[in-house]
Amino acid sequence: MSSAPILLEAVSVRLGERLALDDVSVRLDQQRIAVIGANGSGKSTFARLLGGLVAPTTGAVSVLGLDPSRQAKELRRAVGFVFSNPDAQIIMPTVAEDAAFSLRADKLPKAEAAARASAALEEFGLSELADRPAHDLSGGQKQLLALCGALIRRPALVIADEPTAYLDARNSRLIADHLLRDGKDQAGDRAHRLVLVTHDLALAARCDVAVLFDDGRLTAVGSPTEVIDRYEASLVC
Amino acid sequence: MLTLYRPGTGWMHRAPAGPKAFVLLVLVLAVSLLPSTYLAAGIAATVTVLGYLVTGLGLRELGRQIVSVRWVIVITLGAQLLFLQTEPAIANTSRVLAAILLAAMLVLTARVADLLDAFERGLQPFARFGVDPARVALVLAVAITTVPVLIRLASGVREAQKARGAGGGLRAFVIPFLVVSLKHADDLGEALTARGVA
Amino acid sequence: MTSEPAAAPAEITPRRSARPVSRLAIDATDIARIAVFAAFIAVLGLPGGFAVFGSVPITAQTLGVMLAGAILGAWRGAIALVVFLALVALGLPLLAGGHGGAGVFVGPTAGYLVGWIAGAFVVGAIVHAGRRRLTWARTILGVLVGGILVIYAFGLPVQALVTRIPLPETALQSLVFVPGDLVKAVIAVVITMTLQRAYPRAFRTDRFVGAGGASAVQSTAGAASGTAPGVSSGTPER
Numbered sequence: 205m206s207s208a209p210i211l212l213e214a215v216s217v218r219l220g221e222r223l224a225l226d227d228v229s230v231r232l233d234q235q236r237i238a239v240i241g242a243n244g245s246g247k248s249t250f251a252r253l254l255g256g257l258v259a260p261t262t263g264a265v266s267v268l269g270l271d272p273s274r275q276a277k278e279l280r281r282a283v284g285f286v287f288s289n290p291d292a293q294i295i296m297p298t299v300a301e302d303a304a305f306s307l308r309a310d311k312l313p314k315a316e317a318a319a320r321a322s323a324a325l326e327e328f329g330l331s332e333l334a335d336r337p338a339h340d341l342s343g344g345q346k347q348l349l350a351l352c353g354a355l356i357r358r359p360a361l362v363i364a365d366e367p368t369a370y371l372d373a374r375n376s377r378l379i380a381d382h383l384l385r386d387g388k389d390q391a392g393d394r395a396h397r398l399v400l401v402t403h404d405l406a407l408a409a410r411c412d413v414a415v416l417f418d419d420g421r422l423t424a425v426g427s428p429t430e431v432i433d434r435y436e437a438s439l440v441c
Numbered sequence: 442m443l444t445l446y447r448p449g450t451g452w453m454h455r456a457p458a459g460p461k462a463f464v465l466l467v468l469v470l471a472v473s474l475l476p477s478t479y480l481a482a483g484i485a486a487t488v489t490v491l492g493y494l495v496t497g498l499g500l501r502e503l504g505r506q507i508v509s510v511r512w513v514i515v516i517t518l519g520a521q522l523l524f525l526q527t528e529p530a531i532a533n534t535s536r537v538l539a540a541i542l543l544a545a546m547l548v549l550t551a552r553v554a555d556l557l558d559a560f561e562r563g564l565q566p567f568a569r570f571g572v573d574p575a576r577v578a579l580v581l582a583v584a585i586t587t588v589p590v591l592i593r594l595a596s597g598v599r600e601a602q603k604a605r606g607a608g609g610g611l612r613a614f615v616i617p618f619l620v621v622s623l624k625h626a627d628d629l630g631e632a633l634t635a636r637g638v639a
Numbered sequence: 640m641t642s643e644p645a646a647a648p649a650e651i652t653p654r655r656s657a658r659p660v661s662r663l664a665i666d667a668t669d670i671a672r673i674a675v676f677a678a679f680i681a682v683l684g685l686p687g688g689f690a691v692f693g694s695v696p697i698t699a700q701t702l703g704v705m706l707a708g709a710i711l712g713a714w715r716g717a718i719a720l721v722v723f724l725a726l727v728a729l730g731l732p733l734l735a736g737g738h739g740g741a742g743v744f745v746g747p748t749a750g751y752l753v754g755w756i757a758g759a760f761v762v763g764a765i766v767h768a769g770r771r772r773l774t775w776a777r778t779i780l781g782v783l784v785g786g787i788l789v790i791y792a793f794g795l796p797v798q799a800l801v802t803r804i805p806l807p808e809t810a811l812q813s814l815v816f817v818p819g820d821l822v823k824a825v826i827a828v829v830i831t832m833t834l835q836r837a838y839p840r841a842f843r844t845d846r847f848v849g850a851g852g853a854s855a856v857q858s859t860a861g862a863a864s865g866t867a868p869g870v871s872s873g874t875p876e877r
Contacts (some may be wrong), residue, residue: 350632548730630671
């Protein structure tokens with residue numbers, strides 16, 4: 205396999221009756237990848253495929269040099285996921301517990317996990333809320349917590365599926381800034397790679413490359429402005 | 442969070458959850474085995490009152506607990522008086538009541554998170570039979586997280602029903618509520634997988 | 640975090656498709672479903688419940704017991720009830736009327752609560768017997784036997800024991816609850832059969848986990864194939 209971070213060769217995914225992805229081949233080296241397209245075009249399936257949540261029916265997938273079919277466990281340790289529904293991503297009853305939850309697989313000592321969780325909460329401005337029940341949070345705060353849970357393990361790749369769909373403009377902005385940051389963060393670590401599925405074309409424009417899906421097929425790859433233009437042209441009836 | 446816990450700093454609150462649960466269990470069992478006599482009823486009542494006093498919960502809390510189980514008292518006593526003599530009726534009712542009130546002391550003085558930890562530790566011996574204590578504790582924690590979410594989903598369903606002028610029947614409510622709950626479960630399952638639960 | 644062997648071939652997909660059917664493997668999807676069903680039963684018992692016969696409030700929680708077995712199947716349904724009752728024991732006021740705490744397990748109704756676990760199991764075992772499609776007959780039988788008979792079989796003796804009223808009198812006294820139970824049984828059957836048409840992937844039970852059946856019950860698969868009419872408002876596309 206090549207060393208490209210994301211590589212798909214003739215990949216199809218059949219979900220029940222429907223062909224969700226139809227013969228997709230693509231190679232993506234860029235750091236921040238926007239995925240756009242209409243409802244049901246296959247972009248969410250594409251995201252889940254990269255994260256090992258959906259298996260390819262045919263074809264070969266390589267993400268970060270891993271095969272999601274056979275190395276799902278390793279891949280999921282390298283990938284952080286953010287979904288759109290803030291409520292369905294919170295797993296533990298309190299904010300601090302939920303942030304620490306993602307560290308379970310690392311089997312850290314309790315004190316160390318708690319320390320890392322509180323550092324991460326600090327980074328996302330949630331420290332004040334650490335001991336509050338998670339359901340007391342606003343939608344935007346919940347989504348920040350979900351992001352915190354996804355980023356706390358410093359994943360090499362973050363996959364975000366419509367992370368701002370339930371949020372108002374201000375919170376969308378906040379989440380997007382965290383997701384799209386490049387260069388080094390406070391801890392001096394390199395920023396994560398990002399696959400961002402979104403309907404918000406302004407967000408897509410801030411990425412390094414965009415891919416366009418239509419009815420399960422990948423119809424365009426290129427600079428965000430060009431791909432967005434093409435998408436918007438296709439919307440004119 | 443919705444819980445029966447009453448914050449406090451007395452020794453009963455500071456006592457570790459596991460041993461506390463064990464001691465109360467023994468006490469409750471002892472009370473349950475008392476005979477059906479006035480004397481036994483008096484013992485049960487005395488133990489309960491003393492229990493609430495020495496643990497610092499106080500008689501006001503005891504009163505609050507009695508009010509919260511008033512229907513159990515009414516139904517139990519009513520049935521007892523119908524089928525039994527007065528002495529066993531009163532003795533049995535106070536014995537049942539004492540057991541309930543003593544057992545309640547556990548959740549009044551221990552946080553859910555602490556009980557959850559104690560529960561996980563208590564399950565360790567069962568690990569050799571294939572029980573995974575961490576996984577059991579995880580399911581409980583997820584369920585605790587989910588209750589308030591479903592409460593909100595339920596009120597959403599009811600509002601939608603009202604908006605459409607649909608009736609308030611049980612079936613008309615349960616089907617859509619069940620479906621949104623199951624959809625929530627699917628999303629949650631995906632999030633669990635994404636966050637490293639196999 | 641999990642006691643499962645690392646070499647399990649189940650990792651071909653994140654779902655359970657390749658797991659051996661012989662043992663009860665609880666994966667992430669099951670954890671979510673069990674936890675959500677426990678919470679579902681809790682919400683059915685919240686105050687502001689339902690007045691069925693005029694103003695007599697009956698708890699809808701036994702309806703939840705019946706549905707847990709009918710929808711999750713025997714094992715997962717029973718586990719959902721264990722989880723629900725564990726939350727009650729841990730002190731959450733989730734029983735109808737805001738009750739909770741270990742006290743309820745020493746009260747007169749303790750046997751009924753334990754009976755809920757066995758009841759859900761029996762409902763699931765009968766409703767899903769023979770891994771065939773659900774039928775009205777089997778669903779009715781399962782709900783009546785598991786959801787009513789089994790629960791009373793556990794509940795009445797314990798009630799007699801705790802209250803020290805002889806069993807026949809105890810049974811006589813409990814007759815008043817039977818009409819309500821029958822109403823809930825009817826509702827449970829109708830809901831189960833409706834759900835089979837409106838939302839078939841609800842039924843991800845122990846027995847349907849054969850090698851071939853997995854894709855049809857995969858959660859992502861179902862969501863994408865549009866099997867949820869009407870109720871999916873507000874959910875963005877996936």
